[in-house]
Ligand SMILES: Nc1ncnc2c1ncn2[C@@H]1O[C@H](COP(=O)(O)OP(=O)(O)O)[C@@H](O)[C@H]1O
């Protein structure tokens with residue numbers, strides 16, 4: 365068990381400034397997901413923790429002790445890669461047992477550990493097979509088993525299920541979660557898939573271009589994204605983002621969206637809080653925060669349904685709002701056909717505001 369602390373980590377590959385002053389603490393037993401687009405520095409960060417990559421400055425501490433001078437093999441950390449990297453000539457059993465062979469453990473003790481891990485991963489009946497006779501998911505179970513069998517201080521996983529097909533990925537996600545609940549092992553897990561991050565993480569650390577954007581629980585980053593990047597990276601279907609203008613007339617507060625300004629009602633409490641952003645205001649609202657009615661309703665604006673995407677459990681309806689589009693999530697079949705007029709409002713409680721220049725969220729309270 366271990367706490368991993370990253371302090372002011374910097375890493376260059378030549379001129380490429382890949383990790384930019386990264387500060388992050390992974391608590392003992394915590395499952396932290398590093399989430400970000402391809403090339404943002406996730407793998408490099410993980411490799412630095414493992415000791416497979418040298419850093420240019422900063423400190424990596426495990427349980428309070430700096431580990432830069434420790435070789436990878438002495439850090440007691442296990443690493444699971446996206447590609448299975450099993451020994452093809454060894455059975456699943458021997459692949460899992462491999463890390464224990466060097467430790468001069470008794471055969472009985474090795475056997476006990478291999479079988480315990482295999483039981484947890486539900487691959488007991490596959491132990492005699494070679495990798496070529498295993499499915500992709502089972503190969504990755506074996507790879508995870510090999511990492512777990514030593515009971516390392518911490519587990520690092522780099523897109524461990526990224527190469528699997530969608531259905532298997534979903535299954536493995538559930539299993540990884542269960543495994544973590546059973547084993548309580550400090551885990552740093554890398555993915556570019558926000559659904560995976562949301563479903564697995566105790567906390568998500570979101571990176572972009574080597575810069576840590578936000579760290580928080582899945583609901584914190586979903587409900588209170590720190591900036592435009594996080595707002596658009598987390599959540600599916602993605603949050604609507606549109607330029608916005610604050611309008612105030614006859615004591616009523618409205619926010620106009622898009623370029624030619626169809627305006628929606630908002631509580632007047634937002635006015636003083638947004639006055640600093642002036643013309644640099646962006647509004648963000650997830651599709652579930654765009655509320656529709658069939659008939660003319662107070663506080664709603666008449667809009668045209670442009671495209672309807674039926675997704676089974678619900679529909680996503682593209683609304684034409686002047687020159688802008690907003691996507692709304694509705695009950696399936698709520699809007700009959702494209703071109704229909706409906707009545708829309710934006711739920712102020714589900715609205716986010718951003719400064720378009722900095723990209724930073726402007727935290728607005730509705731009850732002030
Ligand atoms: N060994 C390397 N040599 C040179 N550049 C590298 C090396 N490894 C990664 N990079 C670069 O560092 C950046 C971050 O890469 P990486 O950590 O692999 O990102 P991610 O895992 O988030 O996709 C990328 O621009 C990548 O091209």
Ligand SMILES: [Mg+2]
Nearest residue numbers: 403406407408
């Ligand atoms: Mg990577």
